[in-house]
Amino acid sequence: MTAAENADEAQRYDPREIQDKWQARWAELDLFRASDDPADTRERYYLVDMFPYPSGDLHMGHAEAYAIGDAMARYWFLRGRNVLHPIGWDAFGLPAENAAIRNNSHPADWTYANIETQAASFRRYATSFDWSRRLHTCDPEYYRWNQWLFLRFYERGLAYRKGGYVNWCPFDQTVLANEQVIGGRCERCGTEVVRRVLTQWYFKITEYADRLLADAAELEGKWPDRVLLMQRNWIGRSTGASVHFAVEGRDEPVTVFTTRPDTLYGATFFVVAADSPLASELCAPDRRAELDAYVEQVRKLTDIERQSTEREKTGVFLGVYAINPVNDERIPVWAADYVLPDYGTGAIMAVPAHDQRDLDFARRFGLPVRVVVETGAPDPAETGVATAGDGVLVNSGPLDGLSKADAIARINSILAGRGLGEAAVTYRLRDWLVSRQRFWGTPIPIIHCPSCGEVPVPEESLPVVLPDLRGADLAPHGVSPLAAATDWVNVFCPKCGGPAKRDTDTMDTFVDSAWYILRYCSPRYDEGPFRTEDVRRWAPVDLYVGGVEHAILHLLYSRFFTKVLQDMGTVDFSEPFTRLINQGQVINGGRAMSKSLGNGVDLGQQIALFGVDAIRLTMIFASPPEDDIDWADMHPEAMVKFLGRVWRIASDVAAASAHQPFAAAGGGSFADGDTELRKITHHAVDEVTRQVEGYHLNVAVARLMELVSATRKAIDSGAGAGDPAVREAAEALAVMLSLFAPYTAEECWELLSRGKPAQPAPGAPAVSVAKAAWPAADPALLVQETVTCVVQVNGKVRDRLEVPPAITEDELRELALAAPGVARALAGQAVQRVIVRPPKLVNIVAV
RNA sequence: GCGGGCGUGGCGAAAUUGGCAUACGCGGCAGGUUUAGGUCCUGUUGGUGGAAACACUGUGGGGGUUCGAGUCCCCCCGCCCGCACCA
Numbered sequence: 003m004t005a006a007e008n009a010d011e012a013q014r015y016d017p018r019e020i021q022d023k024w025q026a027r028w029a030e031l032d033l034f035r036a037s038d039d040p041a042d043t044r045e046r047y048y049l050v051d052m053f054p055y056p057s058g059d060l061h062m063g064h065a066e067a068y069a070i071g072d073a074m075a076r077y078w079f080l081r082g083r084n085v086l087h088p089i090g091w092d093a094f095g096l097p098a099e100n101a102a103i104r105n106n107s108h109p110a111d112w113t114y115a116n117i118e119t120q121a122a123s124f125r126r127y128a129t130s131f132d133w134s135r136r137l138h139t140c141d142p143e144y145y146r147w148n149q150w151l152f153l154r155f156y157e158r159g160l161a162y163r164k165g166g167y168v169n170w171c172p173f174d175q176t177v178l179a180n181e182q183v184i185g186g187r188c189e190r191c192g193t194e195v196v197r198r199v200l201t202q203w204y205f206k207i208t209e210y211a212d213r214l215l216a217d218a219a220e221l222e223g224k225w226p227d228r229v230l231l232m233q234r235n236w237i238g239r240s241t242g243a244s245v246h247f248a249v250e251g252r253d254e255p256v257t258v259f260t261t262r263p264d265t266l267y268g269a270t271f272f273v274v275a276a277d278s279p280l281a282s283e284l285c286a287p288d289r290r291a292e293l294d295a296y297v298e299q300v301r302k303l304t305d306i307e308r309q310s311t312e313r314e315k316t317g318v319f320l321g322v323y324a325i326n327p328v329n330d331e332r333i334p335v336w337a338a339d340y341v342l343p344d345y346g347t348g349a350i351m352a353v354p355a356h357d358q359r360d361l362d363f364a365r366r367f368g369l370p371v372r373v374v375v376e377t378g379a380p381d382p383a384e385t386g387v388a389t390a391g392d393g394v395l396v397n398s399g400p401l402d403g404l405s406k407a408d409a410i411a412r413i414n415s416i417l418a419g420r421g422l423g424e425a426a427v428t429y430r431l432r433d434w435l436v437s438r439q440r441f442w443g444t445p446i447p448i449i450h451c452p453s454c455g456e457v458p459v460p461e462e463s464l465p466v467v468l469p470d471l472r473g474a475d476l477a478p479h480g481v482s483p484l485a486a487a488t489d490w491v492n493v494f495c496p497k498c499g500g501p502a503k504r505d506t507d508t509m510d511t512f513v514d515s516a517w518y519i520l521r522y523c524s525p526r527y528d529e530g531p532f533r534t535e536d537v538r539r540w541a542p543v544d545l546y547v548g549g550v551e552h553a554i555l556h557l558l559y560s561r562f563f564t565k566v567l568q569d570m571g572t573v574d575f576s577e578p579f580t581r582l583i584n585q586g587q588v589i590n591g592g593r594a595m596s597k598s599l600g601n602g603v604d605l606g607q608q609i610a611l612f613g614v615d616a617i618r619l620t621m622i623f624a625s626p627p628e629d630d631i632d633w634a635d636m637h638p639e640a641m642v643k644f645l646g647r648v649w650r651i652a653s654d655v656a657a658a659s660a661h662q663p664f665a666a667a668g669g670g671s672f673a674d675g676d677t678e679l680r681k682i683t684h685h686a687v688d689e690v691t692r693q694v695e696g697y698h699l700n701v702a703v704a705r706l707m708e709l710v711s712a713t714r715k716a717i718d719s720g721a722g723a724g725d726p727a728v729r730e731a732a733e734a735l736a737v738m739l740s741l742f743a744p745y746t747a748e749e750c751w752e753l754l755s756r757g758k759p760a761q762p763a764p765g766a767p768a769v770s771v772a773k774a775a776w777p778a779a780d781p782a783l784l785v786q787e788t789v790t791c792v793v794q795v796n797g798k799v800r801d802r803l804e805v806p807p808a809i810t811e812d813e814l815r816e817l818a819l820a821a822p823g824v825a826r827a828l829a830g831q832a833v834q835r836v837i838v839r840p841p842k843l844v845n846i847v848a849v
Numbered sequence: 850g851c852g853g854g855c856g857u858g859g860c861g862a863a864a865u866u867g868g869c870a871u872a873c874g875c876g877g878c879a880g881g882u883u884u885a886g887g888u889c890c891u892g893u894u895g896g897u898g899g900a901a902a903c904a905c906u907g908u909g910g911g912g913g914u915u916c917g918a919g920u921c922c923c924c925c926c927g928c929c930c931g932c933a934c935c936a
Contacts, residue, residue, distance in 0.1 A: 231853060232931060240935075260936060309934065345935045359934050430935055553931085623874070624861065635861050637875050644874085701863065704873035718890080792869045797917050799869055837916050843868050847916050
């Protein structure tokens with residue numbers, strides 16, 4: 003082909019035309035439906051992309067995440083697996099509500115409109131979803147099962163209501179779970195969170211703390227290390243001891259938790275959280291006013307201020323004394339805000355010599371400092387630096403002379419023997435606060451009856467459907483908008499029949515996403531949240547793709563739900579996601595895209611400029627999936643060029659072999675083709691397969707590019723476009739490329755099959771490249787006749803030899819020593835040693 | 850502060866178990882096609898020296914282990930992330 007013809011061809015690769023043509027045809031073909039037929043013996047593969055929140059149209063971040071997930075899904079389809087690759091929408095949540103308030107509309111309208119927009123964009127983006135399983139968490143058919151699960155949790159004592167300190171977002175006017183407070187701020191809106199005392203619903207995730215921690219070990223190597231690390235830190239297991247301190251004038255002892263029971267003899271004072279009921283209870287009457295004033299001052303602080311380690315310690319003496327159980331020493335009881343009311347027991351024994359915070363406090367208020375572990379470091383009382391390391395116990399009665407570890411064991415047994423304490427474990431993890439004072443969520447299926455108390459809504463009355471409240475005031479006022487729906491709120495008690503009221507809070511939307519991957523397995527099932535045998539067939543998820551922002555939120559909750567369901571006997575596994583990939587962020591110019599920076603990149607515009615395939619390919623080729631992509635460094639036009647090259651290869655082959663049978667369908671053989679190109683093709687197939695399975699998708703694309711170059715060369719200056727090897731390469735290219743650029747691949751496939759009709763006769767080419775088979779590398783074509791052996795002298799490459807792969811060590815040594823480059827480099831030096839690693843390397847050590 | 854991760858050409862990035870550093874792409878340079886530009890095609894491209902052969906040098910810095918280190922170990926510098934008064 004001449005260059006002029008090439009130029010003409012170049013103009014004929016039109017990504018937009020191809021895109022429109024195939025989008026319409028694919029819609030009719032329903033290519034990616036997962037089979038629930040028990041007779042279907044194909045191996046199954048369950049792949050889930052974290053479902054989107056319908057906050058508008060898809061953006062660049064979605065484009066990356068779904069390009070990765072889709073490539074992997076298509077790979078397993080082509081490998082002949084029965085693939086479940088579903089899609090749904092995480093459709094409840096605050097933004098819908100806020101938008102509705104802003105536009106004076108209804109959250110449902112905004113939500114469903116956005117879902118339709120995103121669904122259309124997904125179709126254009128050529129995602130290989132099984133659309134028949136589509137779900138929306140805001141549908142009553144879905145959230146009904148949130149309610150059902152809530153009631154099962156309730157029966158098992160895993161859902162309960164309690165009063166206490168909660169995180170309150172003043173902007174969103176609702177409570178938040180600990181996991182939704184990021185650096186003291188609301189995860190959604192960034193407002194500083196304040197503490198409030200409220201009665202709220204909780205899920206008892208702390209009961210599963212140990213299992214969540216232990217099972218994380220199973221995920222090692224399958225989940226990103228940092229996610230596992232973040233989960234471990236979040237759960238925050240501490241081992242130590244509980245110690246019971248008598249307090250003068252109080253019948254019950256006060257228990258503290260400490261990780262350093264060995265330092266018990268060094269406790270010189272006692273601190274309770276200022277804002278705990280305990281402080282108020284212990285306070286001597288003459289100190290009451292002082293405590294109240296202090297607590298008032300503490301309450302004014304935001305969490306961020308309160309938790310600043312820079313701040314000077316504050317506190318007040320409560321006028322009472324605690325008794326150290328091991329030496330009967332009277333130590334003063336103080337109230338301070340550096341002790342938190344909801345960690346441990348809200349009270350500590352203070353050992354200033356060996357705890358920096360206690361030391362800071364002691365120095366501020368002139369309290370004694372007593373060293374009980376001699377570490378060799380200077381006296382903390384003087385330096386102001388507490389010594390936390392190991393050492394020898396002193397001033398500690400029976401512990402004297404012991405090491406830290408021995409002392410801990412000894413004191414634990416002493417305490418246990420005398421009923422004064424015991425070894426104990428504490429977690430940083432708190433129970434999951436699930437109630438929210440907002441409208442657009444799942445109503446909590448509980449009725450409050452003046453005489454019966456909390457009464458679960460009977461199962462047959464589910465779902466408790468959200469009242470429409472169209473036109474009502476949905477603005478946040480600190481109580482759920484549902485409270486205003488009097489017709490809905492006022493009900494009869496299911497137990498006694500008397501007048502009662504519905505719970506007006508809604509569930510945290512993380513409840514919705516904690517189990518949706520199970521719902522996908524039987525999305526229309528209406529006798530339970532999922533059909534057990536379907537879940538057993540598909541779950542757990544083989545590959546889960548999503549952002550790292552859910553490292554502890556969604557992923558921890560899902561793991562928790564799975565374990566509860568396992569205990570309920572409805573699932574037979576303990577971890578929902580076998581493998582997890584966190585895709586990186588798409589940024590622009592070194593920073594996250596944002597409106598205020600004005601550096602947003604619009605996905606629709608990029609697609610209009612370059613086409614879906616080029617955008618998908620840009621995302622994949624940019625970097626390994628987990629790395630961030632800076633769009634400013636990207637060149638989608640280079641991908642258009644590459645796709646054009648692939649397309650031209652297919653065109654050239656189609657034109658040259660118009661009368662040749664379509665080999666992929668068994669109509670011919672590639673065996674007569676050019677051997678060199680065949681080897682390159684099979685090598686590429688082997689490499690691409692390996693790279694895809696290892697999730698090195700960027701490298702897989704690089705290998706495809708190499709194959710394209712080799713094929714082009716074969717067409718232009720080698721075997722020619724009519725050679726069977728060229729056809730073989732073109733077909734393999736089309737199939738492999740379909741993971742990343744489905745439209746172009748499909749067009750190439752059609753060109754190569756010479757426009758055969760969509761319904762294939764037996765043995766005819768497949769209707770779609772998506773139904774083709776992943777090419778198999780022929781081992782016979784992977785063996786090389788010769789290998790390049792590098793010959794080094796003192797570690798520097800001095801010559802190269804072409805040798806048979808099976809060469810022996812002795813033969814290779816001899817060849818290497820005789821190589822001209824070696825003679826030159828040796829230049830009279832004596833050979834001292836020869837390291838031979840056949841067939842690829844020889845290193846001659848000479849002096 | 851504690852914990853974790855990462856530093857490779859001008860740029861995005863490759864590199865089984867320690868074994869040819871920089872695959873692939875962008876950008877640059879040169880050439881071909883073209884009236885021209887673009888498209889397309891070919892070649893070239895870490896640095897220094899050299900006409901070339903080739904030599905030296907080179908994976909943040911310093912040290913170590915090894916015949917051999919981007920890869921393993923120690924120290925330092927820089928960047929990123931998580932947690933941050935959790936007893």
